[in-house]
Every structure is written in structure tokens, then in C-alpha cells.
Amino acid sequence: MEDSHLKNFFLPKMTPKYLIRLAVVAVLAYVIFGFVCIPMRLNGSSMEPMYHDGGINFCWTPSYWFKKPMRGDVVMVRLAGKKIMFLKRVVALEEETIEFKDGTLLVNGKELNEPYVRFPCEWNLPPRKVETGSVYVIGDNRDMNIDNHVFGQTSVKRIVGTPLW
């Protein structure tokens, strides 16, 4: 009895019902992992110490189906497609002014409380205004030369979702 259950589980009969079930699972997996919860492997250390190089995560796209990114959100910014994305944190919203003074991030001239930044930073960046329809994103790890860190203003349309954890 148990043998036949095992046999049916590992070597099921190709009945029409089984084939339909298989097709439904395949379509659901394609939609979920292709558009809703996209698997990602993290590459780089720009979001240390929260996200580590080589870690595995998922891009949860429903996060921004009905709302816009907020300050402090960790977001995934797409490039040409969704196979490669930048993982960054939103620090300023549209129409706000951003600058770095001796490593301190100022938004509209006021210091932004950033408990997620754990490493020392000595960046200096003159003030600039975030354009309409854009947000300003930076990585948490600022313990590197400002020229080597990829950050800046990006269109809200490029933000695909948030990491699942």
C-alpha cells in the first residue's frame, strides 16, 4: 500500500488531470517568480551591514503597486530589465534638496537620522535638488570613496520593489 503511494508520488501516471495540475503549477511558478517575488543574489557591499555580499533575497514587487517609495525604504532599482538591479535606500523624495557635509547627510538643510549607517563616512557633496518624479537613493555602506559608490537620483518608475527581508 505504502509502496504504491510512493510510486504514485515519484512516478505519477500521465493522466489528463495530472497534466493540467502540472501546467497550473508551472504557470503559477512563472508568474510568481518572474513578476511578483523575483529571486535575487546580492552582489557587492554597498548595503553592508544590513545586506551582505553573496546573500540570497527576493524582490517583492507588490510593495509599490499602490503606493510610492518612502524615505528609509530599501528598494530595488532596475536597469535595462529585471535581471540586474541596484539595491539602495531612499534618502530623499522629489523636490527635496540633498547634500553631504563631512559625512553627514543633510536633507533640506537638516541632518537626517540614519541608524542604518554603521561605518564612518567622510563624504562631501554640494547641494542638489531631486527632480519631480524621482527619488534619491544611496547605499548604507559609505565607508568607501564617494566616486566608487554608485548612488544618486533615479526615476520612481525604475523602482521595482523591496527586498522580501
Add this chain to the structure above:
Amino acid sequence: MKLKLIIFLILCVALSAVAVLYLFPSDRTKIKKQFGSLSSLVSKEKGESAFTMAYKVNAIANLFADSCSFEFSQHYMTGDYTPEQITSNAAKGRGQFSKISLDFYDVVPDIQNDAAVVETTVRFHGEIKDSVKVAEETREIQCKLKKIEGKWKFTSFKVVEVLKK
């Protein structure tokens, strides 16, 4: 018997479709193949022989039109180049690294007659010779190709600014 005949017919149709796609590739497939060729010709393995290097560097020239424009950054390789100049620059560039990989992701061509525009993500990884340093770049680029005598050739490369400091 009837089921076997149906399965046999389905297999025949599937194999014919694969054969047609393989023997008569679409422009879309040809353009994707062109990116694949560029990727494999630029890439370099540790201990690459002089013969392989010479073959790869010379073959790179065949992928480009008589004049190809590059718009990377203000300081690096911006301007119009002939295939010979590209070959020379490729040889110089490859000489600085012991290992190189250049990969294209999300290659989606927009084809209009004999011209195509492709927005893609490119990832460069290079291990610098006699050093432990590694050069890594990930950028979105816009490439233009032209069909010349039946072959798709690159006519321009431009970096798309996803994050604007």
C-alpha cells in the same frame, strides 16, 4: 495506438519548429547572437595564449560598422572609432587584465527596418594583472546596430545614467 500517433506528430512539429528557428534565425536572434559574440571575444581566461588573444582581438573588428560612436564618460573612450582603432584599444585594455568577463543581460532589440536599438545591462568584471584588485562595473547601455550587407554591426554605445549623482 492513437495516443502514440498524436505524441509522434507533436514531436515532429516541435522538432520542425526548432529546426526552422535554428536554420533561419530572426533578426532578433541574430542581434542577440552579436552581443554573445562581443561578450565571448572580450572575455579572457587566465593564461590565455597569444594565438587566442590575437584571434579574439582581430575578430572584434568584424562586429563593428566602419564608424562606431562611444559615449561612456567624459574621460574614457568617448568619440567615434574605426574597427581598427577599436581592435587596438581592445588589445590594450585586455593586456591590463589577467581575467575578464563581460556579460549582457536583458537584451531586448527594437528593430526598425535595417536599424535596431537595444537597451541592455552590461556587467564587466576584470582581475587586474599582477594585483589582487578587481575592476567591476554594471551599467545600462543603449546600443545601436545597423544591418550592413546582411550582417548586424554595432554603430554606437551610450551609457544610460540610471543613478544621477
